[in-house]
Amino acid sequence: MPLVRSIARIDNVVRVLIVIILSALILPLLPGPAEARTRQINIEAEFSPNKAEPGDTAVVELNLSATRFSAPVSVQVDVVDGNDETLKTGSWQNVRLSMYGRVSSFKTKFNVPDNAAEGDNYRVNVSVRYGNFLVAYARNAATLEVVGDEAPEPTPTDVPPTATATRVPPTATATQVPPTATATEVPPTATATTEPSPTATATETDEPEAPPMQHPDNSSSILRVNAGGPSFVDSRGLTWQADTNFSGGAAYSVTDPIAGTVNDTVYQSERWGTFNYTFDVENGAYDLRLLFAEVWFHNAGERIFSVYVNGQPAISNLDILSETARMSALDRIVPVTVTDGKLRITMPSAPVDEPKLSGIELLKSDALQVPTDGPTATPQPSPSPTATPSPTATPSPTPSPTSTATPGTTIQAMIDAASPNATVRVPAGTYREKIYINKPITLIADPGVIVDGENRDRWIVGQANNVTIEGFTFINSNQPQYHGGLSNDGYSNWTIRNNTFRDAGNAAIDIKQGSGHLIENNTVTRSGNVGIRVESVGSGTIRGNKTSGNNTKNLDPGWEAGGMKITGNYGGVRNLVIENNEAFDNNGPGIWIDVDGQDIEIRNNRVHHNSRAGIIYELSFGGRIHGNVVYNNATGFDAWGFGAGIMVQNSSDTEVYNNIVAWNPDGITVISQNRGESRWNNVTGNTIHDNTIIANHDGGWNTYAMAWLEDWNGALDNSGSNNRGYNNKFWFSTPEGSELRFRWVDEGYWTASNFSTSPGGQGSQNLTNSQKNQVLASAGL
Numbered sequence: 001m002p003l004v005r006s007i008a009r010i011d012n013v014v015r016v017l018i019v020i021i022l023s024a025l026i027l028p029l030l031p032g033p034a035e036a037r038t039r040q041i042n043i044e045a046e047f048s049p050n051k052a053e054p055g056d057t058a059v060v061e062l063n064l065s066a067t068r069f070s071a072p073v074s075v076q077v078d079v080v081d082g083n084d085e086t087l088k089t090g091s092w093q094n095v096r097l098s099m100y101g102r103v104s105s106f107k108t109k110f111n112v113p114d115n116a117a118e119g120d121n122y123r124v125n126v127s128v129r130y131g132n133f134l135v136a137y138a139r140n141a142a143t144l145e146v147v148g149d150e151a152p153e154p155t156p157t158d159v160p161p162t163a164t165a166t167r168v169p170p171t172a173t174a175t176q177v178p179p180t181a182t183a184t185e186v187p188p189t190a191t192a193t194t195e196p197s198p199t200a201t202a203t204e205t206d207e208p209e210a211p212p213m214q215h216p217d218n219s220s221s222i223l224r225v226n227a228g229g230p231s232f233v234d235s236r237g238l239t240w241q242a243d244t245n246f247s248g249g250a251a252y253s254v255t256d257p258i259a260g261t262v263n264d265t266v267y268q269s270e271r272w273g274t275f276n277y278t279f280d281v282e283n284g285a286y287d288l289r290l291l292f293a294e295v296w297f298h299n300a301g302e303r304i305f306s307v308y309v310n311g312q313p314a315i316s317n318l319d320i321l322s323e324t325a326r327m328s329a330l331d332r333i334v335p336v337t338v339t340d341g342k343l344r345i346t347m348p349s350a351p352v353d354e355p356k357l358s359g360i361e362l363l364k365s366d367a368l369q370v371p372t373d374g375p376t377a378t379p380q381p382s383p384s385p386t387a388t389p390s391p392t393a394t395p396s397p398t399p400s401p402t403s404t405a406t407p408g409t410t411i412q413a414m415i416d417a418a419s420p421n422a423t424v425r426v427p428a429g430t431y432r433e434k435i436y437i438n439k440p441i442t443l444i445a446d447p448g449v450i451v452d453g454e455n456r457d458r459w460i461v462g463q464a465n466n467v468t469i470e471g472f473t474f475i476n477s478n479q480p481q482y483h484g485g486l487s488n489d490g491y492s493n494w495t496i497r498n499n500t501f502r503d504a505g506n507a508a509i510d511i512k513q514g515s516g517h518l519i520e521n522n523t524v525t526r527s528g529n530v531g532i533r534v535e536s537v538g539s540g541t542i543r544g545n546k547t548s549g550n551n552t553k554n555l556d557p558g559w560e561a562g563g564m565k566i567t568g569n570y571g572g573v574r575n576l577v578i579e580n581n582e583a584f585d586n587n588g589p590g591i592w593i594d595v596d597g598q599d600i601e602i603r604n605n606r607v608h609h610n611s612r613a614g615i616i617y618e619l620s621f622g623g624r625i626h627g628n629v630v631y632n633n634a635t636g637f638d639a640w641g642f643g644a645g646i647m648v649q650n651s652s653d654t655e656v657y658n659n660i661v662a663w664n665p666d667g668i669t670v671i672s673q674n675r676g677e678s679r680w681n682n683v684t685g686n687t688i689h690d691n692t693i694i695a696n697h698d699g700g701w702n703t704y705a706m707a708w709l710e711d712w713n714g715a716l717d718n719s720g721s722n723n724r725g726y727n728n729k730f731w732f733s734t735p736e737g738s739e740l741r742f743r744w745v746d747e748g749y750w751t752a753s754n755f756s757t758s759p760g761g762q763g764s765q766n767l768t769n770s771q772k773n774q775v776l777a778s779a780g781l
Contacts, residue, residue: 045124045141054116062106078125079110118148220364227357229269235262249275254295259585260525260549261329267293272356277345288334291359294320305350324552440466453477462488468495477504484510507533515539528553532564539575551587557612562588568596582606592616603627614645619680623654629779631662641669641709650675653685660692660779665703667693672710683716688725692775696733707743708760717745726762731772
């Protein structure tokens with residue numbers, strides 16, 4: 001057992017080597033390789049179409065699912081001829097297969113040789129390897145027959161057309177994509193901006209479950225087309241036309257969920273190939289929103305293409321997977337001026353594979369609010385923050401009356417012209433600038449304000465205490481790793497409320513040091529690294545935010561990534577409340593406390609469908625984690641308790657209670673390892689009680705409903721450690737007795753009653769189906 005537990009050591013290289021050695025030793029001893037592998041990995045493949053003429057293109061569609069195999073594998077598809085010679089190979093590396101009834105899908109294209117003869121057959125062989133060990137293999141998993149003059153089965157729409165008109169890019173060099181600006185630390189005196197409109201528009205609720213209401217920019221949305229797909233009504237109550245006004249290309253669609261959006265329908269379909277769209281519109285200035293999602297390829301560099309609008313290059317060399325993850329939404333805003341009554345969108349031949357487009361929305365340029373995928377909270381004026389300033393903070397005098405800035409100026413100019421502690425309302429419009437806040441001030445955006453960073457290093461740089469920023473939409477920043485698009489830079493009493501943040505290069509919101517901060521009711525999506533980053537603050541509240549689809553750069557989720565990361569690297573984090581947030585579909589943990597957190601309360605959050613653990617409390621003290629609903633996290637990442645819904649790691653005096661934890665590989669785990677410093681190694685005083693843990697699988701090797709885990713000679717199970725668990729309830733889909741479900745350090749337990757004899761499982765009991773259903777209903781699951 002010590003050898004098994006050693007898998008969880010931090011050294012990833014050592015852990016992988018041990019797993020490979022164990023696999024090589026243990027798997028050959030299973031009762032027959034074919035029988036064992038059948039239980040582990042299921043393989044299904046087909047050619048589409050399965051009959052084709054010489055020169056035609058077919059698609060190999062591969063579906064894999066795993067029952068109890070979650071380690072990263074490599075997948076290879078070989079298309080062979082009648083002599084077993086390989087004609088085409090498709091491969092995917094470091095893949096974690098879907099489990100629990102879900103399927104991982106892969107596709108590769110195969111061109112039937114021109115010299116193929118009628119009656120020839122081509123076959124697919126599939127191999128799945130863990131390191132050098134072959135864990136699954138399927139010979140002749142699919143067959144393609146070459147036919148002659150008779151018509152083959154219809155070619156699916158996702159196969160490239162054999163011929164389409166190619167538009168030669170014009171020689172004009174003007175571009176609709178704003179050039180990348182060089183960042184400067186000196187506040188700019190003026191920046192180019194569109195003419196903002198001072199006209200206020202209607203507002204709406206911020207609850208996605210409410211019936212659709214008029215969006216602030218509904219009246220400015222001129223045209224909406226679902227490229228390659230059907231008509232539908234989006235979350236704003238606006239109707240998108242079915243694919244129309246196109247020439248060339250082919251349609252394709254999937255049913256997989258799309259991260260970073262609630263309007264999956266528009267991103268699930270596409271028109272691809274070489275094609276164009278032409279629409280009749282009135283002359284004038286517009287903002288064109290182009291929607292993309294990569295639903296075919298898996299790796300950056302497999303599709304690179306450009307977009308032309310009205311004969312001018314608008315987007316150059318777009319590689320979707322270099323900017324966001326597969327099955328994730330990506331939007332681009334392109335300014336365009338129509339002078340002849342026509343809007344033309346052209347997708348010419350691409351340097352790599354084929355162009356594609358998922359959706360088109362045309363908006364009035366003078367009333368643009370970047371459409372959000374869910375309703376945006378109505379901006380409400382708020383007083384200066386009420387939290388007590390830190391000793392370094394400047395006391396805030398009585399605010400001056402609210403002033404409305406003159407349209408046509410920059411936000412920086414509005415700030416520079418305002419008195420300290422003023423409230424400034426920013427008129428609707430698109431502002432392309434980097435903003436320095438050097439005085440206490442409240443900035444409130446009218447509906448339709450967007451700050452486009454145009455890939456500058458930051459949207460906002462803090463240079464003062466007592467700042468409120470409310471109601472803005474921020475897009476397109478490109479700051480260095482571990483920095484944020486909106487940064488307070490150490491100042492206190494910052495309130496960030498009712499804003500939307502999209503496509504930050506790394507963190508979107510980055511609050512460092514100071515105290516009295518409030519981050520409230522923001523939507524943060526598609527950040528390159530982490531949505532909200534908070535470091536070494538003295539006090540604050542993070543409330544009502546939605547973080548989704550973050551870590552699009554696929555940075556190491558074991559270091560810093562995901563929905564929210566709270567760290568105390570420089571002086572610790574103290575007296576922080578994290579409540580009523582939703583963290584979902586992030587590439588990493590949902591909510592993560594790491595290094596020297598103390599007296600942090602995590603309550604009433606919904607954390608789900610994140611690629612790593614839902615809530616992590618690591619290297620910290622005095623946490624209170626309660627009232628949370630945590631489900632469907634860490635799928636495929638279940639090594640030795642690290643796939644938990646809630647994980648307490650090398651922390652002390654932490655209480656976890658009254659949470660609902662469902663359908664994660666592990667339920668709740670407490671982990672003790674040798675982390676080098678005595679304060680982190682003293683894992684004592686932790687209490688886990690009155691939680692409900694629901695699983696739809698029967699545990700497995702190194703996965704547990706509840707576990708207290710230690711891989712060294714630590715204090716976790718010492719008689720005076722005061723670590724204990726009690727009155728937790730469990731439900732599994734299979735009867736007890738088949739596999740380990742619980743662990744108290746060196747002892748494993750198959751049943752809840754046996755686990756009740758351990759310090760970590762006192763009063764454990766199983767739920768009936770009826771009780772389980774009541775719990776899920778109460779949580780809205």
